[in-house]
Amino acid sequence: MDTTAAPAYTIGECARRSGFTMDTLRYYERIGLIGDIARTATGQRRFSDDHLEWLGVLKCLRDTGMPVEQMHRFATLVRAGDHTVAERIALLEAHKEAVDARMDDLAAKRDYLLGKIDYYRSLP
Amino acid sequence: MDTTAAPAYTIGECARRSGFTMDTLRYYERIGLIGDIARTATGQRRFSDDHLEWLGVLKCLRDTGMPVEQMHRFATLVRAGDHTVAERIALLEAHKEAVDARMDDLAAKRDYLLGKIDYYRSLP
DNA sequence: CTAGGACCTGGAGTGGACTCCAACGCAAAC
DNA sequence: GTTTGCGTTGGAGTCCACTCCAGGTCCTAG
Numbered sequence: 223m224d225t226t227a228a229p230a231y232t233i234g235e236c237a238r239r240s241g242f243t244m245d246t247l248r249y250y251e252r253i254g255l256i257g258d259i260a261r262t263a264t265g266q267r268r269f270s271d272d273h274l275e276w277l278g279v280l281k282c283l284r285d286t287g288m289p290v291e292q293m294h295r296f297a298t299l300v301r302a303g304d305h306t307v308a309e310r311i312a313l314l315e316a317h318k319e320a321v322d323a324r325m326d327d328l329a330a331k332r333d334y335l336l337g338k339i340d341y342y343r344s345l346p
Numbered sequence: 347m348d349t350t351a352a353p354a355y356t357i358g359e360c361a362r363r364s365g366f367t368m369d370t371l372r373y374y375e376r377i378g379l380i381g382d383i384a385r386t387a388t389g390q391r392r393f394s395d396d397h398l399e400w401l402g403v404l405k406c407l408r409d410t411g412m413p414v415e416q417m418h419r420f421a422t423l424v425r426a427g428d429h430t431v432a433e434r435i436a437l438l439e440a441h442k443e444a445v446d447a448r449m450d451d452l453a454a455k456r457d458y459l460l461g462k463i464d465y466y467r468s469l470p
Numbered sequence: 471c472t473a474g475g476a477c478c479t480g481g482a483g484t485g486g487a488c489t490c491c492a493a494c495g496c497a498a499a500c
Numbered sequence: 501g502t503t504t505g506c507g508t509t510g511g512a513g514t515c516c517a518c519t520c521c522a523g524g525t526c527c528t529a530g
Contacts, residue, residue, distance in 0.1 A: 234506065244507085245489055264496060266507055279462070282455045290487065304469075311466045314459055321456050325449060331406045332445045335438060338403070342435045345428075358476065368477085369519055388526060390477055414517065471530100478525065483518105490513070497506075 230260065230268035240277040247277075253290070255280060255297050286321045354384065354392035364401040371401075377414070379404060379421050410445045 237244045250256050251267075256276065260268040283293050296313055299306040361368045374380050375391075380400065384392040407417050420437055423430040 232506075233508095243489080246487085248508095249488065262496095264508090266496080282458050284487095286452060286455045286459070307466050307469055311463055314463050314466070318456060318459050318463065321452060321459065325452050325456070328410060328445060328449050328452070331410045332442060332449070334406050335410070335442050335445065339435055339438050339442065342431050342438070345431055356476075357478095367519080370517085372478090373518065386526095388478090390526080408517095473530095474528090476525105476527075479523095481521090483520070485518095486516095488514085491511090493509095495506105495508070497504100499504090500502095 229271055231270075231274070233267045233269070236267075236269040236274065236277070239274055241281055242277065250280070253294065255290070255293055257297075257301060283317070286317070287324065288317055292317070353395055355394075355398070357391045357393070360391075360393040360398065360401070363398055365405055366401065374404070377418065379414070379417060381421075381425060407441070410441070411448065412441055416441070 233244045233247055237247060251259060299310050357368045357371055361371060375383060423434050
């Protein structure tokens with residue numbers, strides 16, 4: 223028999239570990255970004271390691287600027303099963319392109335900023 | 347005498363050249379990010395090349411994620427005259443640091459994304 | 471002269487993503 | 501066993517940065 227308890231995190235612990243606030247976690251559950259969260263007999267959420275991993279994905283997508291709606295589409299694909307893998311790749315690739323473009327733009331504007339700073343430094 | 351007319355752009359032309367919408371330009375004027383816009387006798391705005399240059403700065407700051415309120419502080423410093431140059435440098439440097447941090451974070455998350463894509467690609 | 475487009479104002483509305491609240495139940499440390 | 505604090509809900513509120521609108525004036529090409 224298995225005496226190892228599967229780790230189950232309270233929403234507070236999950237917030238601490240995932241980097242989302244408790245409110246955001248509840249919000250994400252509500253809008254369908256996180257599914258199948260276990261509950262204790264009294265109704266408290268218990269998150270699993272799988273959830274934490276998924277939240278890591280969500281955090282990555284969100285922090286790179288993916289709109290919540292697109293994350294929702296991705297979550298739907300993941301939930302739909304293996305036959306959506308090609309579509310998931312397409313979505314992630316498109317997003318990666320967007321991130322690359324954003325990084326290029328940031329780099330250019332950072333340089334402009336540096337020039338401005340240098341100019342101010344050059345003043346008498 | 348000087349027969350060269352100083353270029354004066356309508357708000358539409360200025361929008362086209364600056365990358366802001368007309369509404370945003372009016373909004374920025376209203377909240378004090380742009381000062382001293384000339385008007386025709388009938389009240390239409392006429393932007394100058396100096397404005398376009400300043401709008402370039404604003405666009406750079408905005409597109410690199412500076413909140414409007416901080417841009418406003420910067421605009422105030424610029425308007426206050428040369429004795430604020432040190433403070434302007436400090437503000438821009440702090441912002442540059444923020445941009446660098448953002449870029450590092452994006453790069454890391456982009457790699458995570460690539461890993462995810464590769465994983466999906468590796469599936470049977 | 472006239473039609474169509476560009477511009478004006480003040481103020482209201484939008485969208486996205488949370489974030490907060492009241493009023494309550496449950497947990498666990500001492 | 502009681503206090504402190506974590507968790508619950510549904511719904512309302514917030515924040516930011518615009519964005520849109522009505523109802524008007526003005527400009528310019530034909």
